Amino acid sequence: MINIPYLTALTTLFSYGLLFAFGQLRDLFRKFLEWFSSNKLQGYAPICLGLEDFYTRRLYLRIQDCFGRPIASAPDAWIDVVERYSNDYNKTLKRTTNTTRCLNLGSYNYLGFAAADEYCTPRVIESLNKFSPSTCSARVDGGTTVLHEELEDLVARFVGKPAAVVFGMGYVTNSAILPALIGKGALIVSDSLNHNSIVNGARGSGATVRVFQHNTPSHLEEVLREQIATGQPRTRRPWKKIIVVVEGIYSMEGELCKLPEIIAVCKKYKAYTYLDEAHSIGAVGKTGRGVCELLGVDPADVDIMMGTFTKSFGSCGGYIAGSKELVKYLKYACPAHLYATSMSPPAVQQVISAIKVILGEDGSNRGAQKLARIRENSNFFRSELQKMGFEVLGDNDSPVMPIMLYNPAKIPAFSRECLNQKVAVVTVAFPATPLLLARARICISASHTKEDLIKGLEVISKVGELVGIKYFPVEPEKQQLEGREKLE
Amino acid sequence: MRRHETWFPLGPWRVPYNFSHDRKKTGENSPRLRDLSNSVTSTPSSATGEFRLAIFRTTRSLQTVLDLMASAVMNMTSSALDWLVVAFDAPFARAVVFGVHVDGHFVVEVLLVAVILFQLFQKSYKPPKRPLTEKEIDELCEEWVPEPLIPPLTKGMDYEPPVLESAAGPHTMLNGKEVVNFASANYLGLVGHEKLIESCTSALEKYGVGSCGPRGFYGTIDSHLDCEARIAKFLGTPDSILYSYGISTIFSAIPAFCKKGDLIIADEGVHWGVQNGLHLSRSTVLYFKHNDMESLQNTLEKVTRQNQRAKKVRRYIVVEAVYQNSGQIAPLDVIIKLKEKYRFRVVLDESNSFGVLGNSGRGLCEYYGVPVEKIDIITAAMGHALATDGGFCTGSIRVVDHQRLSSSGYVFSASLPPYLASAAITAIDMLEENPNLLSKLKENLAILWKGFSDVPGLSIASNPHSPIVFVHLKKSTGSFESDLKLLEEITSRVLKEDSVLLVTSKKSFLDKCRLPAGIRMFVSAAHSESDLLKASEALKRVAASVMSDFI
Numbered sequence A: 001m002i003n004i005p006y007l008t009a010l011t012t013l014f015s016y017g018l019l020f021a022f023g024q025l026r027d028l029f030r031k032f033l034e035w036f037s038s039n040k041l042q043g044y045a046p047i048c049l050g051l052e053d054f055y056t057r058r059l060y061l062r063i064q065d066c067f068g069r070p071i072a073s074a075p076d077a078w079i080d081v082v083e084r085y086s087n088d089y090n091k092t093l094k095r096t097t098n099t100t101r102c103l104n105l106g107s108y109n110y111l112g113f114a115a116a117d118e119y120c121t122p123r124v125i126e127s128l129n130k131f132s133p134s135t136c137s138a139r140v141d142g143g144t145t146v147l148h149e150e151l152e153d154l155v156a157r158f159v160g161k162p163a164a165v166v167f168g169m170g171y172v173t174n175s176a177i178l179p180a181l182i183g184k185g186a187l188i189v190s191d192s193l194n195h196n197s198i199v200n201g202a203r204g205s206g207a208t209v210r211v212f213q214h215n216t217p218s219h220l221e222e223v224l225r226e227q228i229a230t231g232q233p234r235t236r237r238p239w240k241k242i243i244v245v246v247e248g249i250y251s252m253e254g255e256l257c258k259l260p261e262i263i264a265v266c267k268k269y270k271a272y273t274y275l276d277e278a279h280s281i282g283a284v285g286k287t288g289r290g291v292c293e294l295l296g297v298d299p300a301d302v303d304i305m306m307g308t309f310t311k312s313f314g315s316c317g318g319y320i321a322g323s324k325e326l327v328k329y330l331k332y333a334c335p336a337h338l339y340a341t342s343m344s345p346p347a348v349q350q351v352i353s354a355i356k357v358i359l360g361e362d363g364s365n366r367g368a369q370k371l372a373r374i375r376e377n378s379n380f381f382r383s384e385l386q387k388m389g390f391e392v393l394g395d396n397d398s399p400v401m402p403i404m405l406y407n408p409a410k411i412p413a414f415s416r417e418c419l420n421q422k423v424a425v426v427t428v429a430f431p432a433t434p435l436l437l438a439r440a441r442i443c444i445s446a447s448h449t450k451e452d453l454i455k456g457l458e459v460i461s462k463v464g465e466l467v468g469i470k471y472f473p474v475e476p477e478k479q480q481l482e483g484r485e486k487l488e
Numbered sequence B: 001m002r003r004h005e006t007w008f009p010l011g012p013w014r015v016p017y018n019f020s021h022d023r024k025k026t027g028e029n030s031p032r033l034r035d036l037s038n039s040v041t042s043t044p045s046s047a048t049g050e051f052r053l054a055i056f057r058t059t060r061s062l063q064t065v066l067d068l069m070a071s072a073v074m075n076m077t078s079s080a081l082d083w084l085v086v087a088f089d090a091p092f093a094r095a096v097v098f099g100v101h102v103d104g105h106f107v108v109e110v111l112l113v114a115v116i117l118f119q120l121f122q123k124s125y126k127p128p129k130r131p132l133t134e135k136e137i138d139e140l141c142e143e144w145v146p147e148p149l150i151p152p153l154t155k156g157m158d159y160e161p162p163v164l165e166s167a168a169g170p171h172t173m174l175n176g177k178e179v180v181n182f183a184s185a186n187y188l189g190l191v192g193h194e195k196l197i198e199s200c201t202s203a204l205e206k207y208g209v210g211s212c213g214p215r216g217f218y219g220t221i222d223s224h225l226d227c228e229a230r231i232a233k234f235l236g237t238p239d240s241i242l243y244s245y246g247i248s249t250i251f252s253a254i255p256a257f258c259k260k261g262d263l264i265i266a267d268e269g270v271h272w273g274v275q276n277g278l279h280l281s282r283s284t285v286l287y288f289k290h291n292d293m294e295s296l297q298n299t300l301e302k303v304t305r306q307n308q309r310a311k312k313v314r315r316y317i318v319v320e321a322v323y324q325n326s327g328q329i330a331p332l333d334v335i336i337k338l339k340e341k342y343r344f345r346v347v348l349d350e351s352n353s354f355g356v357l358g359n360s361g362r363g364l365c366e367y368y369g370v371p372v373e374k375i376d377i378i379t380a381a382m383g384h385a386l387a388t389d390g391g392f393c394t395g396s397i398r399v400v401d402h403q404r405l406s407s408s409g410y411v412f413s414a415s416l417p418p419y420l421a422s423a424a425i426t427a428i429d430m431l432e433e434n435p436n437l438l439s440k441l442k443e444n445l446a447i448l449w450k451g452f453s454d455v456p457g458l459s460i461a462s463n464p465h466s467p468i469v470f471v472h473l474k475k476s477t478g479s480f481e482s483d484l485k486l487l488e489e490i491t492s493r494v495l496k497e498d499s500v501l502l503v504t505s506k507k508s509f510l511d512k513c514r515l516p517a518g519i520r521m522f523v524s525a526a527h528s529e530s531d532l533l534k535a536s537e538a539l540k541r542v543a544a545s546v547m548s549d550f551i
């Protein structure tokens, strides 16, 4: 649980209140202006409803230069950020041809496979020449190549499940698999901070959805007991089945899932488990096999293992691994397998090669080195940030580390100032986080060298000082200034 | 004297009772209702005779017990009510307001009515329940038996797709044998084109494979922006937005603009991606008959006339340009007329028409000569004519910008691998430079149609200009499944005997489309005349032999 200092909560609320008030005022004037100009809608309801995009128009646009910064290079340890300028107070941004070389602390390039790789890239290009970028067909029709089959076998072996099926996009994997597995009369119990793709999949399935407190096995147990005891709403029939959906590493929190406890609860109450390893597969565990390996959970205890190839493997797509029967059923029932264009063959080859490197099947120990490096880098960076007095979320070994910012004004200040000093960081605000809990998010990569990390730390420390986000300062007097009182 | 019926259900009976002013006025200290037990159990009129009396006597003892219970409750209630009446009588002293006597009774009645109204407006009436004990919950949890995660596998689920050993061009390798490929929507024949591969190679060398981040967080590569600009320029729209997967484009774009309460009229033949988008939007969705403009007009007329509120909500017509499930082409000219008449916006999925229809491949608008501004939201998958992957949505600046923050498939997913964006740019360049790709595709379609003039038992359901030639049974065998099985027998024999890869329209149980099953033939500009003739000959011969039992 994040504790906001009382004063910070107050100033944050005040800032948002101010922004909201001025936004409303501007909307009011806009309405007057629109009155005088002719009504362009001609009987249509406005396509974006007033309050729906109030946030975009009045808050986001002011700081939109901090998001969606284009880059002109691979998303490796160092990137070329394209400079942009605005002639209309940030309403639109124009690209220039100038670029700045920045340290990249934002991409999900955990193992450093984003850039050209001595083992992967030649194989990818070979596959491109052989198979072209696309099959233009769904998996069941003419979209299955030998590469797809090879990847499915390899993924199954890598994650420790009997079989696997791959899809062309991680988001679609979640949002199309859940409806195929579960429907009316069944229950999905979902972590409160689960990714939007899971939320969409659950919504699309027609099953009832209940939420348990983020990463709290005891609350999960409470929800399961209550739900099994009361059954379906209205009819009170027993639930057909229950699937508990959790993530391996929560990407906005940097936290590891409390998997052993959650598995124990699910086993006790006969619920099926669905584990989304988007950020953890490849990134954690001694041999990169994700949270199961890190936390000592037997993959056989997880019914459905999902993951994506967009992060550690530097490719695109997602997979589902499970029993042979499950995979066979999904291949029969899942719309993404039946209708969607199959995963691009060169991207398939990239994943195959990356997994081979991780497994050491490329004949080198680069994979093991990468895994050791990401763990060292992450733990070093995290402990240094904590020493500096930042409020850093997440667990050790996780390569994702959010730094709390809170105040809306600190979002652009931190992001722009870091960029000025040639460090590219990601800042996250509402709607990706709760309104009060804006944060910066650092993603560490195995391709960062020690010097890179030290440079990053220096800049972040300097900017953090400037922006005033060292909420846990080392000196005790300062802490009193901030006010010790904590808000839930 | 006024008589009141009680609202209190007392045990098994609803018992009438009387409020009596008179009795109270006569000064009874504790005004009681008439003794209910007597009124119920008193013997019936003697005219009914001994027999009935006997029955009453035998049941009497039971009734007395119940009556006593009922009357006890009654008494308590009535004494409480009477107390209230007396309490309120004093202060009001029988005032008259607007000709109504305001006395204790009146006040009590008003209070009771208020309570009833209050109760009625409560969401639901839940009887107070005793919570289950921990032990009971334990038992329930112990007893609960979930269904298996997946239903038992049946034989029909055992489908092994063909596994390609080379690129999915017009000819491809299956099990070491070269086959003619009609399974890939490679309409322009760009699969395996060296220019496309060249641009991908240089992009791969520069950018790597994946973008390792969503568009908001350093996942925007300059080639994405170039690709968006290129698509917009090609179509003549102000801007466009790239999605990282074809099918996610439409199912993210629809919920970005349609929310609960909005109104959508959609064709009943739309593919699963659109259906999913409609479902996720939670809007009110009405379907009209597949590609039937009369049905569309009736639906529009009905909802606008019946529902005045419909004028205030956002209204959309959702159609596909070329229907993947039938190969029909949506009559855009009529749709535009209707849309303007009823003031609906149009969402058009151009997945199978972008790069195919119109003189220069700009899609359905060009085909019908409709200015592209008339369509509010256009989406398309790039995994067909452009022979790459991903999708795009295009429209006004407002429409595009809104999605950049509100479309979940765009915001919450890693961006398109940059090499696929480069491929899309190159593919559009090639299409613009070589209009003969389109004329070749048209020729090929004509050849295939000619060869199909008399296939026994089968007929073409698609539009002659659709790049998907959709062949279905002249006479259904009864169900989608049995039709599909029959068609699959045909395609597998065609593959085995003639080395032509054809595919049937398989369907997920989640797909709500009710159109008949068929064989989909994706015609490509790269097919040679002999490929097309071979396919139609093979289909004719095999169909004749397989269908002989059915005709």
Ligand SMILES: Cc1ncc(COP(=O)(O)O)c(C=O)c1O
Pocket: A026, A027, A030, A057
């Ligand atoms: C509907 C609407 N509201 C508000 C704005 C921006 O208003 P202002 O210039 O007052 O910031 C725009 C700008 O395009 C707009 O389209």
Ligand SMILES: Cc1ncc(COP(=O)(O)O)c(C=O)c1O
Pocket: A169, A170, A171, A172, A174, A195, A197, A247, A251, A276, A278, A279, A308, A309, A310, A316, A317, A318, B412, B413, B414, B415
């Ligand atoms: C937990 C989780 N699941 C799924 C996804 C979606 O994956 P993709 O980016 O491949 O669509 C993400 C991506 O951000 C994620 O964090």
